[in-house]
Amino acid sequence: MKKKSIIELIVGEWNTKTIVAVAIGAALFGVLMVYGGVQVFTNTKLTTAMLIPVIVGALFGPVPALVACGVGNVLADLIGGWGFWFDWSIGNAVLGFFVGLLPVYGARIDEGIFNVKHAVIFAIIAVLANALAFGVITPIFTVLFYGGELTITFMQSLTGGASNVLVLTLLGIPLLFLLAKRYGGSKNLTKE
Amino acid sequence: MSKRIFINIVPGKTFLHKLSGKTKVGLFIVCIVYTIMSFDLRLLAPLMFLSLIAIVSLKPDWKVIIVLFIAIFLMNFFNIFLYWVVKPDIGSEWTGGTSTILYSFSSYYFVSLETLWYLLVRLFKMLTSFTVSMAFILSITPSELASGLHGLGVPYKICTVVSLAFRYIPDISRDYENIKVSMQARGVEMDLRKTPILKRLKQTIYILFPLIITSFDRIGNIANALDLRGYGLKKDRTYYAEVEPTLMDKLFRWSTLALFLFCLAWIVSRNIWEPATKMWFPFEV
DSSP, rough: OOOOOOOHHOOOOSSSSHHHHHHHHHHHHHHHHHHHHHETTEEEEEEEHHHHHHHHHHOOOOOHHHHHHHHHHHHHHHHHHHHHHHHHHHHHHHHHHTTTGGGGGOOOOGBOOHHHHHHHHHHHHHHHHHHHHIIIIIIHHIIIOOOHHHHHHHHHHHHHHHHHHIIIIIIIIIHHHHHHHHHHHHHOOOOO | OOTTTOOOOOOOOOOHHHHHHHHHHHHHHHHHHHHOOOOOOOHHHHHHHHHHHHHHHHHOOHOOOOOOHHHHHHHHOOOHHHHHOOOOOTTTHHHHSSOOOOESSSOOOOEHHHHHHHHHHHHHHHHHHHHHHHHHHHHHHHHHHHHHHHHHHHHHHHHHHHHHHHHHHHHHHHHHHHHHHHHHHHOOOOOOTSSSSHHHHHHHHHHHHHHHHHHHTTTHHHHHHHTTTTTSSSSOOOOOOOOOOHHHHHHHHHHHHHHHHHHHHHIIIIISSSOOOOOOTTTOO
């Protein structure tokens, strides 16, 4: 198999399969964000939607995960009826990008490669990315788009970020092991 | 859940259904900018009124709509209540610093006129945004959404992502119901009232993992179907749903443009020149 360059890994191959995967990822992200969670704070949920960028990122790369999260969050706002919060859509998209970095540091889920080292890197990135996305990027856009309201935004960031880290580590890592086993099992042929 | 998610696949027959995709998408985007840009009841009320008229004119299934409205209202009400719990004096920084106390529980928790006004306007704003979204969802089909976005200059692959995702939402709710029923057939208790919350969370995962895996397994089928029809061969494409604008379309597009210019003027004069944390407050002393 041809070795891919790092830029190819980050952008992903935008063929039909990736487009469909991103679309389905976005739809799942939207629906799970509205129905698949428990509310922890005002407009903030412990949501299972965060599993979607894990899968899209693992199979297709970080930029597809970014698009899936961004579009998914806008769809969630559309069907959720809590108003449009583009600052959070951008924050989630950035988070999706970092969560989706899996193939870049060598975890190839579609070939069944995912071990404890990758899981540790994944967990560390999940914590840092939540801090960056909701602690820095979302507040910047909150000020730009909606003006002020930073106290509540930071409280939302803290609760939302903490619940995202919980979902990503407690559910995301087992899911990645499961998927790696599933894909690895069917592709154990070696080239002679 | 299945009753709550509904989209049109086939174009309807009413006036708004017949507008072209580009008109509807453009108007929707400008309306969303309009709701976001201010906390001014004088601006929000007309849009709320117009979007309610639009919903009525689209002749929806009222049983579903009313249940949805009540659910959304309660959710938003709970959200603004939490705002009050966190910051009881949140209104005064928006209305100009004063705070007229109507009733106080303790020195920290009090109900002031300013906070009440701010939270009510906020609730109204969320509901306006919801009615606009509702009118949009009820009036558009996935192909019109794609062609509309493409008409506004979005690359067609992104249009496909958006419209396919929009179209896939009802399928997810159907899959969810199927998985739930088959889990129940295997003896897993799914009734919300009969299981404690932690067990319920665990059972949500029993539904979630199959749901995610079946959805991602379907990628191959959909991608093959698209490829077989020659998707993605050329740099650009046209849409079947893209039609010549009628007189009504032109009228709506001009009004959209006018509204857009108004939004632009408002944002520049009110949000950029002055500090944005200001709202219209009729009871000012």
